Amino acid sequence: MMYGFTWDTATPLTYAWSILPIILIGLTVTLKAAAAGFAIALVLGLVFAMLRRSRWRSVSWTTACVVEFLRDTPLLVQLFFLYYVLPEYGLTLPAFLTGALALGLQYSAYTSEVYRGGIEAVPRGQWEAATALNMTRMQTYRDIVVPQIVPRILPAMGNYMVAMIKETPVLSVITVLDMMALANMIGERTFEYLVPLTMVGLIFLILTLICSAGLHRLQKVLPKAGIPLR
Amino acid sequence: MTEKAPAPLIQFAGVTKRFGALTVLDDFNFEVAPGEKVTLIGPSGSGKSTVLRILMTLEPFQEGRLTLAGMDYQEPGGTGPFKASERHLREIRSHVGMVFQSFNLFPHMSVMRNVAEAPVRVLGLSRDEAQARAVDLLAMVGLADKKDHFPSQLSGGQQQRVAIARALAMRPRVLLFDEPTSALDPQLVGEVLAVIGDLAHEHDLTMLLVTHEMRFAREVSDRVCFFDKGRICEQGSPEAIFTAPSHPRTCEFLASVLR
Numbered sequence: 001m002m003y004g005f006t007w008d009t010a011t012p013l014t015y016a017w018s019i020l021p022i023i024l025i026g027l028t029v030t031l032k033a034a035a036a037g038f039a040i041a042l043v044l045g046l047v048f049a050m051l052r053r054s055r056w057r058s059v060s061w062t063t064a065c066v067v068e069f070l071r072d073t074p075l076l077v078q079l080f081f082l083y084y085v086l087p088e089y090g091l092t093l094p095a096f097l098t099g100a101l102a103l104g105l106q107y108s109a110y111t112s113e114v115y116r117g118g119i120e121a122v123p124r125g126q127w128e129a130a131t132a133l134n135m136t137r138m139q140t141y142r143d144i145v146v147p148q149i150v151p152r153i154l155p156a157m158g159n160y161m162v163a164m165i166k167e168t169p170v171l172s173v174i175t176v177l178d179m180m181a182l183a184n185m186i187g188e189r190t191f192e193y194l195v196p197l198t199m200v201g202l203i204f205l206i207l208t209l210i211c212s213a214g215l216h217r218l219q220k221v222l223p224k225a226g227i228p229l230r
Numbered sequence: 231m232t233e234k235a236p237a238p239l240i241q242f243a244g245v246t247k248r249f250g251a252l253t254v255l256d257d258f259n260f261e262v263a264p265g266e267k268v269t270l271i272g273p274s275g276s277g278k279s280t281v282l283r284i285l286m287t288l289e290p291f292q293e294g295r296l297t298l299a300g301m302d303y304q305e306p307g308g309t310g311p312f313k314a315s316e317r318h319l320r321e322i323r324s325h326v327g328m329v330f331q332s333f334n335l336f337p338h339m340s341v342m343r344n345v346a347e348a349p350v351r352v353l354g355l356s357r358d359e360a361q362a363r364a365v366d367l368l369a370m371v372g373l374a375d376k377k378d379h380f381p382s383q384l385s386g387g388q389q390q391r392v393a394i395a396r397a398l399a400m401r402p403r404v405l406l407f408d409e410p411t412s413a414l415d416p417q418l419v420g421e422v423l424a425v426i427g428d429l430a431h432e433h434d435l436t437m438l439l440v441t442h443e444m445r446f447a448r449e450v451s452d453r454v455c456f457f458d459k460g461r462i463c464e465q466g467s468p469e470a471i472f473t474a475p476s477h478p479r480t481c482e483f484l485a486s487v488l489r
Contacts (some may be wrong), residue, residue, distance in 0.1 A: 051390070084413075090398065123334075125330060125332055125334035126334060126336065128286075128328075128330065128334060128362060129330065129334035129335075129336070130290050131286070131287065131288060132286055132288075132323070132326075132327060132328040132330075132397070133327075133347075133348035133352060133396070133397075133400060134320055134323040134324055134348065134352045134400065135348060135351060135352055137315075139351050143336075143347060143351065144336055147338050148336075148337065148338050216465070223338070225337035225338045225380065225381075225382060226337065226338030227338060228338055228340070229338055229339045229340065229343050229347075230339075230340045230342070230343060230378065230381070
């Protein structure tokens with residue numbers, strides 16, 4: 001029994017049906033972690049990309065180092081580091097937040113590269129026009145650059161989103177009770193791993209298929225010139 | 231002030247601009263009076279566009295002094311390539327507007343938004359005020375009916391007219407035109423020149439125009455400056471330059487373009 005649901009291992013079908021509610025509870029955790037992580041990656045990645053283009057060498061250089069570090073160390077190491085090492089310095093975060101943060105941090109390094117490519121593809125004339133209109137750099141990013149790069153970066157961002165969703169099970173190592181962790185626990189108690197793990201695999205498949213279809217649709221409806229502002 | 235002539239609005243004093251080893255402006259001296267309409271002509275690479283780009287703070291310069299309405303472009307102790315703070319550069323930019331060869335309209339914004347966006351964001355106008363201003367300006371350039379279109383739906387000439395309205399919406403004292411008709415199909419040049427010609431009657435607006443349209447330059451300018459190798463090699467009234475050029479390089483250039 002888990003979360004008040006008892007399982008019925010009589011046949012694979014009844015077993016699957018009986019543990020579905022438990023798996024779905026795990027699914028909500030998985031979805032929340034992926035959503036929070038990706039939101040962090042989207043925002044922080046843009047911040048990194050902007051800082052890297054800063055006029056001050058020290059800022060762009062430091063940012064480049066941080067991004068490189070995040071990109072070149074394993075997620076699992078970052079995860080353990082945030083979860084076990086930070087509390088020793090007085091910063092204790094709940095497991096879920098730690099997990100979302102680690103995912104977000106690592107993926108922000110990837111998304112910052114996507115943003116960078118997108119920003120560099122914006123013609124110089126656009127920046128010059130914004131300067132001639134006396135816009136600040138922040139205004140230029142917000143009103144001119146970001147709306148224009150969205151269609152260009154969408155496919156790459158979509159790939160990272162799908163990749164991140166698939167990586168959420170790693171959070172189970174720091175006690176986050178996501179879909180994978182719960183399936184594993186059910187297996188431990190019933191000695192029947194096949195059904196719960198298959199269910200988790202299928203649900204991930206459905207999840208990523210939905211995401212891909214959504215992105216495809218978005219790409220089709222979004223004008224090439226960018227998010228239209230009337 | 232005892233002199234009769236008004237103080238110059240723009241003053242280049244010994245300005246030198248280099249791109250690496252290439253010297254684009256060489257000890258350059260140039261003054262523009264308030265309200266004056268000046269056309270810069272000359273062979274490509276002679277530094278005409280660079281003068282505009284420096285005035286718009288798109289390019290820094292290395293030596294000399296440049297002032298606009300008594301304001302120095304470079305600050306004492308200023309850092310960075312411009313030797314000035316961003317705040318100071320923005321103060322300068324608030325007096326200057328620019329129309330580019332390739333229009334540089336924002337492709338994701340409607341015509342209305344292209345014109346009204348900066349007045350809202352930068353000048354702090356309300357959306358309604360900015361749109362009213364945009365409607366007036368679009369009517370002036372003959373595009374009132376296109377306000378809900380996007381740039382890609384307009385011809386080059388129409389795009390450039392929107393770009394002129396966009397620059398005017400910021401109410402600059404100085405308006406710079408960097409080869410505004412060079413990217414246009416020949417049959418679209420006239421409509422843009424007509425708009426610029428109308429602006430030339432605005433008493434308070436100071437205009438600097440880089441162009442290869444010699445006939446037009448002759449019609450609208452108070453003064454024509456012929457550039458060669460990073461310096462003004464001859465300048466004067468359009469009549470003087472076009473009918474009786476004195477410098478051999480000017481004669482040569484005019485002969486080649488007026489052929």
